[in-house]
Amino acid sequence: xxxxxxxxxxxxxxxxxxxxxxxxxxxxxxxxxxxxxxxxxxxxxxxxxxxxxxxxxxxxxxxxxxxxxxxxxxxxxxxxxxxxxxxxxxxxxxxxxxxxxxxxxxxxxxxxxxxxxxxxxxxxxxxxxxxxxxxxxxxxxxxxxxxxxxxxxxxxxxxxxxxxxxxxxxxxxxxxxxxxxxxxxxxxxxxxxxxxxxxxxxxxxxxxxxxxxxxxxxxxxxxxxxxxxxxxxxxxxxxxxxxxxxxxxxxxxxxxxxxxxxxxxxxxxxxxxxxxxxxxxxxxxxxxxxxxxxxxxxxxxxxxxxxxxxxxxxxxxxxxxxxxxxxxxxxxxxxxxxxxxxxxxxxxxxxxxxxxxxxxxxxxxxxxxxxxxxxxxxxxxxxxxxxxxxxxxxxxxxxxxxxxxxxxxxxxxxxxxxxxxxxxxx
Numbered sequence: 015x016x017x018x019x020x021x022x023x024x025x026x027x028x029x030x031x032x033x034x035x036x037x038x039x040x041x042x043x044x045x046x047x048x049x050x051x052x053x054x055x056x057x058x059x060x061x062x063x064x065x066x067x068x069x070x071x072x073x074x075x076x077x078x079x080x081x082x083x084x085x086x087x088x089x090x091x092x093x094x095x096x097x098x099x100x101x102x103x104x105x106x107x108x109x110x111x112x113x114x115x116x117x118x119x120x121x122x123x124x125x126x127x128x129x130x131x132x133x134x135x136x137x138x139x140x141x142x143x144x145x146x147x148x149x150x151x152x153x154x155x156x157x158x159x160x161x162x163x164x165x166x167x168x169x170x171x172x173x174x175x176x177x178x179x180x181x182x183x184x185x186x187x188x189x190x191x192x193x194x195x196x197x198x199x200x201x202x203x204x205x206x207x208x209x210x211x212x213x214x215x216x217x218x219x220x221x222x223x224x225x226x227x228x229x230x231x232x233x234x235x236x237x238x239x240x241x242x243x244x245x246x247x248x249x250x251x252x253x254x255x256x257x258x259x260x261x262x263x264x265x266x267x268x269x270x271x272x273x274x275x276x277x278x279x280x281x282x283x284x285x286x287x288x289x290x291x292x293x294x295x296x297x298x299x300x301x302x303x304x305x306x307x308x309x310x311x312x313x314x315x316x317x318x319x320x321x322x323x324x325x326x327x328x329x330x331x332x333x334x335x336x337x338x339x340x341x342x343x344x345x346x347x348x349x350x351x352x353x354x355x356x357x358x359x360x361x362x363x364x365x366x367x368x369x370x371x372x373x374x375x376x377x378x379x380x381x382x383x384x385x386x387x388x389x390x391x392x393x394x395x396x397x398x399x400x401x402x403x404x405x406x407x408x409x410x411x412x413x414x415x416x417x418x419x420x421x422x423x424x425x426x427x428x429x430x431x432x433x434x435x436x437x438x439x440x
Contacts, residue, residue, distance in 0.1 A: 021068060021069065021072050022066035022067065022068060023066070023067045023068070023069075024042060024064045024066070024067065025040045025041065025042050025064075025067075026040070026041040026042070026067060026087065026178075026326075027039070027040050027041075027228075028040075028041070028180050028322070029228055029231065029232045030182050030232055030320075031215070031229050031232050031233065036225060036228050036229050036232065037182065037183075038228070039133060039180060041178065042064045042065075043064060043065040043067065043089055043326070044061055044062070044063070044064055044065070044138065045061075045062040045063050045064070045065055045343075045346055046059045046060060046061065046062050046140075046346065047059050047060065047062065047346050047347060047348065047349050047352050048151065048153060048300060048301070048346075048348070048349060049151050049300065049301035049302070049303055049349060050301050050349050050395035050396070050398050051300050051301040051377045051378060051379035051380070051395070052301065052379070052395060052396050053302070053380075054301075054302065055148055055302040055303065055304055056301060056302065056303055056304070056359055056400070057303070057304055057359035057360055057361045057400070057402055058140070058303060058304065058305070058359060058360040058361070058362060058405075059140075059151075059303065059359055059360075060352075060357065060358075060359070060360070062346045065089045065090070065343070066089065066090070066343065067087050067088075067089055067326075068087060068088050068089070068338070069087055070082060070084070070085055070086055070087060070088055070325075070327065070414065071085070071414055073088075073337055073338070076292075076336065076337045077292060077337070078292055081292065081294070081327060083418060084175075084325045084327060084416060084418065085324065085325060085414030085415065085416055085417075086324045086325030086326055086327060086414060086415075086416060087324075087325070087326050087327070088326070088327040088328070088329055089326065089328060089329070090329060090330075090331040090334045090342040090343060098142075098163050098164050098167045098168070099129050099371070100139060100141070100142050100143065100371075101128070101129045101130060101131065101143050101307055101369065101370070101371060102129035102143075102371045102372075103142070103143075103144075103167060103371030103372060103373030103375075104129065104371070105164075105167055105168045126309060126367065126368045126369045128307070128309060128310055128313075128369050129371075130181075130310075130424070131307065131308075132308060132309075132310045132311075135308040135311075136307065136308045139305070139307075140152065140303045140305050141299065141300070141303060141305070142163055142299055142371065142373075142375060143305075143307050143369065143370040143371050144299075144370060144371060144373065144374075144375055145302075145370055146306075146366045146367070146368055146369075146370050147304060147305065147306050147364070147366045147367075148302050148303070148304060148305065148370070149302070149303050149305045150299035150300060150301070150302060150303075150375055150377060151299070151300035151301050151302075151303055152297050152299075152300070153297065153298045153299065153300035153378055154295045154296075154297065154298075154328060155295065155296060155297065155298035155378060156293070156295060156296075156330070157171055157174050157293075157294045157295065157296050158171055159298075160381070161298040161378045161381060162174075162296040162297060162298050163296075163297055163298060163299055163375060164296060164297075166299075166375055166376065167373060167375075171296060173419070174294050174295075174296040174327075174328070175294070175295075175296065175325055175326055175327045175328050176297070176325070176326040176328070177323060177324070177325055177326075177416065177419070178323070178324055178325075178326065179321055179322070179323050179421060179422065179424065180321065180322050180324075181316050181317065181318055181320065181321045181424045182316070182317050182320050183315045183316060183317060184315055184316070184317045201216070201217055201218065201263075201264055201265040201266075201267075202214060202215070202216060202265060202266065203215050203217055203263060203265075203266070203267045203268070203269060204266075204267070204268045204269070205226075205229075205230055205233070205268075205269045205270075205271055206268055206269070206270050206271065207234060207271045208271065208272065208273070211234075213230070213233045213234075215229050217229075217258060217263075220257065220259075221257070221258050222254060222255050222256060222257055222258065223243065223250050223251060223253065223254050223255075223256045223258065223261065224238065224254025224255060225258075226243065226258065226269065227241050227243070227254065230271060234271070236271070236273070238254070239274075240273055240274050241271060241272075241273070241274070242271075242272040242273060242274050243269050243270070243271060243272075244269065244270040244271075244272060245261060245262070245263060245267060245268070245269050245270070246262070250269070292329060292333050292336070292337070293329065293330035293332065293333050294327065294328065294329060294330075295328040295329060295330050296328065297328070298377075298378045299375045299376070299377050299378065300377055300378060300379075301377065301379075304361075304362075305364075306364040306365070306366060306367050306369075307367055307369040307370065308364075308367060308369075309367045309368075309369060316424065318423070318424040321421055321424050322415055322421075323415060323416045323419065323421045324414075324415050324416050325416050331343075349395060349398055350395060350398060352400070353398040353399060353400055356401060357400070357401075358400055358401040358402060358403040359400040359401075359402060359403075360402070360403050360404075360405050361402050361403065361404050361405065362404075362405050363404075
């Protein structure tokens with residue numbers, strides 16, 4: 015896998031206190047092999063580990079101001095979506111009438127108007143949903159190369175990278191979990207900050223110091239690794255797995271929040287950013303993979319007013335030495351090598367849902383063939399076969415949010431369907 019900078023993360027965690035509990039959504043970026051780009055649909059490719067994820071703020075002195083302004087995170091990608099919804103195919107900056115026309119087309123064909131993913135039912139997404147039960151694999155490609163999904167859909171590459179819009183549930187859509195007769199009831203404790211603010215938290219004895227730090231992060235925006243917690247004049251253990259019940263914390267206890275001195279990201283040379291040193295990458299469409307977008311079983315539960323937006327910026331791995339001072343992760347093996355050794359793809363039986371985008375994308379390989387370009391990187395690989403293995407479904411630094419771009423208005427598909435049925439366009 016190679017060396018990682020000290021500030022590398024494996025997971026993006028979005029957390030929100032709700033009903034006395036911390037509700038979290040974890041997002042990881044998983045490496046895999048590139049499936050052959052030959053119009054054949056393949057089963058699920060393997061999980062080859064997670065990409066290291068870095069906070070833009072930690073490396074702001076090494077990045078151009080235009081990228082720092084976007085905030086969020088970045089990862090390294092080798093060249094082999096920006097601003098386009100990966101489920102519906104709608105551009106984020108699309109005119110309302112264009113979106114309505116697309117959604118009406120879906121309804122006319124008795125297709126779902128849903129354009130979002132619902133975890134935990136949707137555990138992963140391998141590409142852009144272009145057919146019922148089929149996606150075109152996400153493949154990294156240079157900005158302004160003409161290969162990107164954004165360029166094909168919008169005719170421009172204004173955004174690049176990936177944008178995540180995350181919408182929480184309404185608090186009253188959660189079913190409160192009542193303690194059983196063998197559990198101790200929840201306690202009310204207070205957290206006092208250096209500025210005098212006071213936060214009221216509901217905790218149980220089974221909560222750990224790490225759980226409290228996550229709750230504080232949701233309230234104050236201070237990452238857990240920068241928090242120093244004090245109770246009764248003593249520092250709480252740095253071990254995040256230490257139970258509150260072992261720290262003599264009970265009903266009415268007051269915890270004081272202090273900040274650790276020092277810390278920070280990797281040591282970086284003090285040279286200024288160089289636009290030529292940092293090469294942005296965007297996402298194109300590759301080969302076809304079997305994958306179903308799961309339908310929303312409770313579309314009235316979402317709190318659209320609390321939607322947040324953050325960026326994941328994609329950089330060419332060749333510039334990682336400049337930004338981080340280390341070599342990028344090694345490339346995964348090719349599909350040809352994977353097939354040569356008889357390794358499998360994976361089959362997960364899922365009923366088609368009727369959820370996909372009504373857009374006609376050309377894969378990177380198809381664009382090359384259309385333009386008479388024959389690149390070994392985009393080779394068609396027609397004759398590869400992979401054994402099939404059946405699988406079954408099993409029932410934290412703060413990041414700067416994107417306040418520059420306008421969030422799309424989140425509308426649950428059931429409400430959208432009702433609106434479209436009564437709407438008349440001239």
